[in-house]
Amino acid sequence: xxxxxxxxxxxxxxEGRISILNCDYTNSMFDYFLWYKKYPAEGPTFLxxxxxxxxxxxxxRFTVFLNKSAKHLSLHIVPSQPGDxxxxxxxAIVITGTAxxxxxxxxxxxxxxx
Amino acid sequence: xxxxxxxxxxxITATGQRVTLRCSPRSGDLSVYWYQQSxxxxxxxxxQYYNGEExxxxxxxxxxxxxxxxxxxxxxxxxxxxxxxxxxxxxxxxPRFQADSGNTIYFGExxxxxxx
Numbered sequence: 001x002x003x004x005x006x007x008x009x010x011x012x013x014x015e016g017r018i019s020i021l022n023c024d025y026t027n028s029m030f031d032y033f034l035w036y037k038k039y040p041a042e043g044p045t046f047l048x049x050x051x052x053x054x055x056x057x058x059x060x061r062f063t064v065f066l067n068k069s070a071k072h073l074s075l076h077i078v079p080s081q082p083g084d085x086x087x088x089x090x091x092a093i094v095i096t097g098t099a100x101x102x103x104x105x106x107x108x109x110x111x112x113x114x
Numbered sequence: 115x116x117x118x119x120x121x122x123x124x125x126i127t128a129t130g131q132r133v134t135l136r137c138s139p140r141s142g143d144l145s146v147y148w149y150q151q152s153x154x155x156x157x158x159x160x161x162q163y164y165n166g167e168e169x170x171x172x173x174x175x176x177x178x179x180x181x182x183x184x185x186x187x188x189x190x191x192x193x194x195x196x197x198x199x200x201x202x203x204x205x206x207x208x209p210r211f212q213a214d215s216g217n218t219i220y221f222g223e224x225x226x227x228x229x230x
Contacts (some may be wrong), residue, residue, distance in 0.1 A: 045169065092214065
């Protein structure tokens with residue numbers, strides 16, 4: 001059962017435009033949602049997170065929006081740059097203090113074109 | 115049991131002191147991540163190591179430092195402690211080989227630090 005889903009395997013955006021990456025989840029108990037970026041042959045690196053009690057978090061060019069009623073979150077990148085081309089993973093975590101696990105979605109490959 | 119071991123589980127220390135938090139990743143995992151969870155700022159990514167090298171850095175203060183040793187365990191050093199450093203510090207590790215889909219990062223139980 002995939003609790004965190006990214007339904008778009010790929011996305012192509014022109015440089016300078018907005019990139020919107022989407023993620024859906026099924027578990028209403030998640031405490032935090034995180035976005036990771038991954039380049040080929042490297043591990044995922046953390047981008048931005050949002051608590052389940054908030055609906056928006058912004059960090060520079062990256063903004064994450066959370067819609068709990070729809071169990072949906074999105075990552076906006078504005079403006080998109082060629083260096084943003086990578087695979088983006090949505091992830092969610094339940095923090096219980098015991099063996100908490102961060103579960104990833106299947107990823108969306110973003111290609112920023114010139 | 116996630117397989118990620120953190121020590122100590124609880125620690126109380128005074129302001130100005132220095133502490134070291136230790137993390138043993140899951141067997142075979144090369145990546146180690148440190149996170150801080152405090153009441154006012156939520157979950158904050160601090161730093162990531164991969165096979166002994168620093169790979170990514172987040173909101174880590176200059177008073178804090180970390181390292182990953184050849185046996186892949188990691189330590190987070192917190193110095194000149196302030197009251198605001200009181201938090202739960204999580205360590206996490208991820209599998210050695212990263213696939214392009216469906217990765218999972220496993221967290222330890224955390225180390226509760228109270229600065230008084």
